[in-house]
Amino acid sequence: MKILMFTWEFPPYKVGGIASHCYDLSKALVRMGHDVHILTYGDKEEEDYDAGITIHRVSSTQSAPDIVGWSMYLNQRFEKKAIELNKIERFDVIHIHDWMAVPAGAGLKKILKKPLVFTLHSTERGRAGINTPVSKMINDLEWYGTYEADQIITVGKDFCEEVKTIFSVPEEKIHYIPNGVDIKKFDNAKYTTRREWYAGDWEKMILFVGRLTYQKGVDYLLDAIPKVLNEYRDAKFVFVGDGGGLEHYRGKAWSLGLKEKTYFTGYVPDDVLISLYKVADLTIAPSIYEPFGIVALEAAAANKATVGSYTGGLKETIINEYTGLHTIPANSNSIADQLLRVLWDDNWCRWMGRNGRKMVEKNFKWDRIARWTTGVYGKAMGLWD
């Protein structure tokens, strides 16, 4: 199968999780014998090859007043490039990721008459709410993508229901296919950071990974930390990620008197992140809205348990009291209580970490996810119903 995939971010350009998702999925599709072309953003127009994937980069504009205008212009470049590529490659299916690739995907579906598959990783409604003209436009583009796509993939089971409801998507054209984890990446990774740079030997290291935003529940976690420290003094909370909220949340932590008990790393490269998962004692995912919850799976791949909200994809990526513990979303008391249960029981914590690893090996390998994805491609191409 010849697959053309549009994603605005692709390694080495990474902002959220879409870049890694597209990279790992493409590698698995190539392993299955498919020909995968990625059309993505770059500083300049260039072609690249990585792990059997052909990567075409096109630049965007400096003139856009907002993110939507920027992506609209990028999509024009995508569309023109894809038409040229199709003359040589004759793609079987176009696969787009999130709203930032919708205009080009919809345009090409109409001009080239190719089947269109649309993966939604999250919605604007869940990320930020629909409260500005820009967020309304993003929401409209998400709807437009679901309307134009022949088949839709969502990365979470609950999220699939959310998309069906808010965009009135017919049952027969929407599917739930989870994200996967590249286990080898975790097994083969070398330690590129040292535990003692982040926490003392005597401290339990609790890792938060994600954008520092309200949606990720950082406020509730910060409120929970003093309650945890009241009963368990030897704990250190390491926050990995940025998302524009780094200064704000570091300031908040310090104002709560948590300067010695928190560490904000900002953005870190993949090798450091994997090392941090490995040297941490457990992971915390206090999200309020989480379509999938990759953090719990990555932690599990590193044999670590996760304490995370009972919301969205985290309902599936954490098995309560088996691979981690669920908390009540947006509830700092619940976060504190569950953290304390794990902190007081080392053996249980390690046992849950090992169980998580088994779960990932069984259910969240990319090869399996790529096979499901090609099933959806086939449906979009009308190969089977």
Added chain:
Amino acid sequence: MFSGKIIDGDFVGEYVKALLHSFSKSHLVNLVCYDDVEERLSINKNLNIFKTSCVIKGNNLFNWAMIMNTELGRAGREVYECYGFDIIHANDWLTIPVALSMARFAEKPLILSMHSTEKERGFGIDYSGLIHEIEGMGLHNASHILVDNEVTMRHVINDFNIEREKITLLTPFRDKWDERILELYKKLAKVGI
């Protein structure tokens, strides 16, 4: 031919209508344009109009226009399949994206009528820079450019670095301008139309 909404009395609307009237006397002409209501009209055996609506209102004119262009693409493909064409003619930045895509897809020459540029109009809105870049994309990739007056021609040459030979200055509605455009079509399409 691609255009925005055809409005009676509006300069571009009258320009497009005059060309359709003139060309369809002897050639098959298909107009793909935006309108509030989706409609397919066969005016006579030589003239078809594909009115296309846009499902998204957009938070500004630029973003709306980009989605509108994807909708125009559907009609463009319909024309390609039902009638075929030898040349594509687009009007202003509003339809440059779809015209460029169709020209690349069908491998046909693109004529772009620049009735004015965003810089001429004063760069008055916060997405003017994007419109300017879309104009540049169209001007650089068009096979030939038509301008209505000296001022626009100067802007096209100076602001976008377009070579003079690629531009024809034709004052609309005067001196058999429509016949001269038809001659240009013939030259570019290299067919005996």
